[in-house]
Structure formats: structure tokens, C-alpha cells
Amino acid sequence: MAEKRLGKIYGVGVGPGDPELITKKAERVLRECQVIGIPAASREECTAYQVAKRAVPEIGNKPVVAVPVPMTKDRQVRRQAYEEGSARLFEVLKEGRDIAFLNLGDPTVYGTYMELHDRLVREGCEAELVSGVPSFCAVAAQLGVALGSGRESILIQPGCYEKEDCAKTRILMKSGGKLSAVKQRLTAMEEAGEAKAWAVSNCGMPDQSVCRDIRLLDESAGYFTTIIVKEKGTGNGDGTVCE
Amino acid sequence: MAEKRLGKIYGVGVGPGDPELITKKAERVLRECQVIGIPAASREECTAYQVAKRAVPEIGNKPVVAVPVPMTKDRQVRRQAYEEGSARLFEVLKEGRDIAFLNLGDPTVYGTYMELHDRLVREGCEAELVSGVPSFCAVAAQLGVALGSGRESILIQPGCYEKEDCAKTRILMKSGGKLSAVKQRLTAMEEAGEAKAWAVSNCGMPDQSVCRDIRLLDESAGYFTTIIVKEKGTGNGDGTVCE
Numbered sequence: 228m229a230e231k232r233l234g235k236i237y238g239v240g241v242g243p244g245d246p247e248l249i250t251k252k253a254e255r256v257l258r259e260c261q262v263i264g265i266p267a268a269s270r271e272e273c274t275a276y277q278v279a280k281r282a283v284p285e286i287g288n289k290p291v292v293a294v295p296v297p298m299t300k301d302r303q304v305r306r307q308a309y310e311e312g313s314a315r316l317f318e319v320l321k322e323g324r325d326i327a328f329l330n331l332g333d334p335t336v337y338g339t340y341m342e343l344h345d346r347l348v349r350e351g352c353e354a355e356l357v358s359g360v361p362s363f364c365a366v367a368a369q370l371g372v373a374l375g376s377g378r379e380s381i382l383i384q385p386g387c388y389e390k391e392d393c394a395k396t397r398i399l400m401k402s403g404g405k406l407s408a409v410k411q412r413l414t415a416m417e418e419a420g421e422a423k424a425w426a427v428s429n430c431g432m433p434d435q436s437v438c439r440d441i442r443l444l445d446e447s448a449g450y451f452t453t454i455i456v457k458e459k460g461t462g463n464g465d466g467t468v469c470e
Numbered sequence: 471m472a473e474k475r476l477g478k479i480y481g482v483g484v485g486p487g488d489p490e491l492i493t494k495k496a497e498r499v500l501r502e503c504q505v506i507g508i509p510a511a512s513r514e515e516c517t518a519y520q521v522a523k524r525a526v527p528e529i530g531n532k533p534v535v536a537v538p539v540p541m542t543k544d545r546q547v548r549r550q551a552y553e554e555g556s557a558r559l560f561e562v563l564k565e566g567r568d569i570a571f572l573n574l575g576d577p578t579v580y581g582t583y584m585e586l587h588d589r590l591v592r593e594g595c596e597a598e599l600v601s602g603v604p605s606f607c608a609v610a611a612q613l614g615v616a617l618g619s620g621r622e623s624i625l626i627q628p629g630c631y632e633k634e635d636c637a638k639t640r641i642l643m644k645s646g647g648k649l650s651a652v653k654q655r656l657t658a659m660e661e662a663g664e665a666k667a668w669a670v671s672n673c674g675m676p677d678q679s680v681c682r683d684i685r686l687l688d689e690s691a692g693y694f695t696t697i698i699v700k701e702k703g704t705g706n707g708d709g710t711v712c713e
Contacts, residue, residue, distance in 0.1 A: 240607070242493065244674030248601055251497065251525075252490040274694070278675075282494075333603070335610035335617045336624070337643065344614065356611035358491055360576070360601045363641045364483070366670040366696040367578035368599035369680060371587065374578045374639050379704050381579070381626040383618060383641045386648060396617050398606045398626045400580065405629060427609040431487030432521075437612060451517070453609040461622050 234320035236264070236347055238340035240333040240359020241275050246282035248360050256357055257283040257327050261290075262319050264328030266339035268295040275329040292316055292326065296339050313346040320352050332361040337385060394460030403450040413441045413456060421459050428452040477563040479507070479590055481583040483576040483602020484518050489525035491603050499600055500526040500570050504533075505562050507571030509582035511538040518572040535559055535569065539582055556589040563595055575604040580628060637703030646693040656684045656699060664702050671695040 237256045242248035257263075257279055263286050267273035270280075270291055280286055294312030297304055319326055330338040334356050348354050363383065367374045375381040402409050416422040424441040428434075428448040438444045441454075480499045485491035500506075500522055506529050510516035513523075513534055523529055537555030540547055562569055573581040577599050591597050606626065610617045618624040645652050659665040667684040671677075671691040681687045684697075 240603075242674075243601070244672065244678070245495070247495040247498070248493050248674060250485065250491050250493055250603060252488070254494065255490070274675075333607045335607055335615065337618050337620075338616070341616040341619060348614065354614075356614065358486070358603045358607040358611045360483075360493060360603055361607065362673055362694070363643065363696050363698070364576045364578055364601040364604065365673045366641075367698060368601045369670050369673055369678075370668050370682070370698065371591065371597075371599065372578065372668065372698055372700065373581070373584040374641065374698070375580050375626060375628065376584060376704075377580075378628060379637045379639060380628070381639050381641065383624040383626075383643065385618065385621060385623070385643050386645060394622045396622060396624050398609075398617065398624065400606065400626065400628050402629060425613050425615065427612050429487065430605055430608045430612055431485075431491060432517075435487070435612075439613070451605070453606050455606070455610060455613065455615055455617070457615065461619075 231321070231323045233352055234322065234324045234326060235353040235355065236316060236320060236326045236328060236344075237355050237357050238330060238334040238338065238344050239279075239327045239357045240330050240338070241279045241282065242360040243332055243362040243365035244274075244278055245365065246278055248365060249279070249282040250357070250359065253357050253359060254283055257286055260325040260327035262292060262324050262326045263289050264292045264294060264316060264326050264340075266294055266296060266328075266330065268293055273329070275331040278331065279329050292319060294339070294343065309342045309346065313343045313350075316343060317347060317350055317352065320347070330359065333359045336361045336383070395458050396461050397456040397458065399454040399456065401450055402452055402454060406444065406446045406448060406452065409454065410441060410444045410446060413454070416456075417441060422456050424454060424456045426452055426454045474564070474566045476595055477565065477567045477569060478596040478598065479559060479563060479569045479571060479587075480598050480600050481573060481577040481581065481587050482522075482570045482600045483573050483581070484522045484525065485603040486575055486605040486608035487517075487521055488608065489521055491608060492522070492525040493600070493602065496600050496602060497526055500529055503568040503570035505535060505567050505569045506532050507535045507537060507559060507569050509537055509539060509571075509573065511536055516572070518574040521574065522572050535562060537582070537586065552585045552589065556586045556593075559586060560590060560593055560595065563590070573602065576602045579604045579626070638701050639704050640699040640701065642697040642699065644693055645695055645697060649687065649689045649691060649695065652697065653684060653687045653689060656697070659699075660684060665699050667697060667699045669695055669697045
């Protein structure tokens, strides 16, 4: 007897709150998946679910897998919640059903899903991230304020206004003309074990190119190249990229 | 004779490139506006236009106002381009027509539109920002990498990997339990002329609240409060918030 196809899981950003700020892709994925995953104990307690339901009411008829992660600094407790949650999601995927796991805003910006994503990918599951509008963009729009312009940088901090010596992920945008210098610097940092860097040019466009080894970055990659640098100590929740 | 109603301008984020990553709101606004604004010399040269057209082909039939801003460090040249551009947009608005001005990604993240927005708002025009998925979120999704998790911060830099002493906008997320301390700190910074801060709680949700005077921030505003701090020297292009 043929083995059942494994289902696919999507980490779906539902945007900041206004149901009209959901993307067309998120809307489609919510319609197509048979099961909804939520980072909370119940539909009622889940803000992302409430937003998604206003955008796509039919998800109210779909079964939900609830993965509550306690807000605690105790890594062991969080880790156990992720383990149990990913095991339950895996059971659903083994039945061949697809899951849309909801995140308020964008899943890569402090989203609970990323930890589950890493575990399920390691288990051999097919998993895809569907970007959403992060809350801070909607906040800036509401206020009519630019988050960044010209040579300014933008620093996103969870919690409060504190020292800047915490681990940091850097996003280098529009590095176009300086790719050669940037590549040299990042290669040296990787060799010293201080960071891991990736780059994507023309993301989502027909001529997209993805570079997972910064030493091989095409220096002529052009203006729409974005580089992500995970510095020592950063990672997905309790895992780390380089230590 | 009654004066003609002024048109409204929308700064529309079209997302990072994949036409399916446009929001439902951006799609609607592109359909409803009679005129399209672009931050380039022509439709052909404008990446944001190409993305928008793949998402909403009918914009191909709408007239375009082109506002090319030269890539130069010469503030005077840039300022002149913004002045001329906003004057031309204003002419269209005076005819009672609405404009969707396109931005790749999100308009508040290094978007050309913000300068035009400020000028047109000063002229008394109605202007609204429509958030989009920033390119860096799509890049992280493509790579399967978290931009931030736990206590880490995220630093977005235009250009290259350089010193961190440039002017900075801070975004404080999930400050929930620490709002009292944050408010005290920011109030002191505002009084010293070092920064200007704003906050929005539950952005885009039915119970949204906007705080434009940080001294009046409700300390019980809760978990989904995002604070934006523009430090001395930051602003919209050639303008600055505090100096």
C-alpha cells in the first residue's frame, strides 16, 4: 500500500489587525488548508485567529490545532511547549492534511511559528512561510511617520528601551554598489564564527536569486539585494545560528 | 459655484515583488483610484509599477504621474524633485481625482512617497498610507530564517555594514508590562529635545488607540502597544523631527 502523502504546513502572517491588510496569498492559503494552527490555547484567546476570521470567515468551520506557548523566561518550559506542539502538528500532517498556522503581523518578526517551522522541517515536512504586514508598518502608517529614510537605520526591540548589547539580526537593504565590501566583511565574520549571512536579490520577482553562502554572492547582484546577518547568539527561539 | 472636492492621495505599498503578496486593501485602492503615481521616470523603469500591474492589470489603462527622484546625496536636487513632484500631484488632486502612489514593499520603510506625503498634507490634502509587506520579510520567508525572536533586536540599515552612530528610529514592540518605565524615559528624552515618540495600541483592531503625546500614554495599554521613537536627526528625507 502506498504511503500517504505528508501534508504541508504554512506559517501565515495575517497582518497587523485590519482584515483588509491580509495578503491575497494568505487569504488563498487560509481557504485551501483543511486545518488551522494557532499560537494560543483557544480560538477565543487568539488575536491572529480573530483577524483571520474577519478576513476569511469560512475558517470558523475548520478544525484547529492549538499550540499555546507560555510567556516565561524558562527555556525548558518553552521548549517543551514547542516539542509537544510540533508533535501534534506532525500528526495532522501525517494524515495528509495541510495546516495554515496563524501569526499576527509577519511570522519572521518574533512569530511563535518559527520554532515549530524549524522542528517540522527537521522532521522532513514541507513548510512554507507566507509573509504578512508587520504591526509596526501599520502603526507608522496610522501615524503618518516614516520609519526610515535616507541613511537612517531602524532598530526593532522587543520589550523596553534598553541597552543595545543584546544579540542582533541585521538587515542590509539596497547595498547595491557596496556589495564587494560587504561580502568581504561578512565572509571574515563567518570565518571567525561571529555571524551567518544570507542574501536574496529581486525577491519574489521572476529573476529572483537566493544566496545561502555569502562567499558566493554575485557582487553585481544589484540594487534590490537584501542581506540578512544573524550575529552570534541570535536564532529561532531556543536554538541559535552560531555559538 | 461650489468648489471642487480635492482628491485623496494614497501611498500604497505593493509588497516585495510577488503580486500575490499585495494586500486586499492595496488591490482595492489601485482599482478605485483614477490616477497612478510612480517614483520613477516611466512605467517601464518602475519596479513597483510592474509588480502592481501583475496584481491589478487594469492600472495599465490609467494615467500615470511620474515623480523621478535622482539618486544623489545633493539634498537640494532631491528637494527640488520632491517639490516639483508634489506640485504635479497637487494639480491632479485639485481636479478632484484620487491618486494611488506606488511603493515597493512598505511606504514607511525608505519609501519615496513619504516626502510627498508630508508636503501634500501640509497643503491641506487628504492623504492615507496603505501598508505593504516589506521586502526584508519576504527575504526572511524565502530563506526560512527568523528576523527576530525572544529578546533579540533587529537592525535595518540602508547601504552597507557600517557604524551604528547614524540617526535611528526605534520601534518598541510588546512593551506591555514595562510601559511605565518606557514612558518615563521617553518623556525625559522629549523634554531634552532628543527624540519624539508616539504609540499605537491594538493597531487596526476595533479597540485601536493612538497616542501622539507620549506623556499621556495609558500605562495599562497592554501587550499590543507599539511605540515609535524618532531620535534626533531622523525625519522624512530632508525634513527632521527634532533638531
